[in-house]
Amino acid sequence: MAREPFRITRTPIDPEAQKQTLIADSAGAFVGFEGWVRDHNDGGAVNALEYEVHELIAQNEGEAILAAARERFAVLEVACEHRVGKLEIGECAVWVGVSAAHRGAAFDACRYIIDEIKRRLPIWKKEHYVSGESGWVNCADPTLGAMSSRDRSS
C-alpha cells in the first residue's frame, strides 16, 4: 500500500497549501473540512485545548482511513492533517480535503474521513476552562460517579 498523505503536526495547519496538493485536471470538485477550536463545549467556556496522541498508531489508522476512502468513493485525491499539542481558540485542529470528478463523491468521502478520524484515531482532547478547571472530552469523570456533563461527542 502506498503511503497516504496523512500527517500529524505540532505546528499550525495551512489549509490553502494543503489544498494545492489535491489539484488535478480531471477534478470538477473539491470539498474541504476544517475543525476549529471553539470557545465553549456543553456550556463551559473554553480557553484552550490540548491534544495528546499515540503517534504511531494514529499515523497507521489515518493512512488506513484515507486508503479506505479511495476504495469506497470515486475520488481523485484525499489528504488529512491533524494537529496536536496546545491550541488556541480559532485555530485549525484538523483538515480534510478531497478532490473528485463530481461533487457527490467529494462530499461523501470528506464526511467519511472526518467521521472515521474522530472515531478511530488515538487522540485525546483536554479542555482548559475559563474557570481554571480542565477535563478530558468524552471521558467519564470517576469523581462524579457517572459520565460527566462533557461526555458528548462533538
Next chain:
Amino acid sequence: MVEVTAKYFAAFRERAGRGSESVATNAATTGDLFAELARRHGFADPQMRCKVAVNDELVEWTTRLENGDVVLFFPPVAGG
C-alpha cells in the same frame, strides 16, 4: 501468570498517576487485564468505549496476553 507492561494515556494516565507500570497478572486477555487495572485505578469508562493495543498495534479485548507484552490502554478518543 504473565508479566506485562501496562501503559496509560490521557485521562487514564492522570487517573493512575503514572504513564506505565509492570504488572504480574493472572488475566488471560487484554479485556481481563483492563478490568483488573480499572478496578485498581478507578477507571470509570466502560470497556466498549475504550481501545487497547499490544506492542503498538490495536487489538481486540479478547486478545490473549503473552509474557513481555506492552499493553496500551486508551480512554475514549476525541480527535477532530
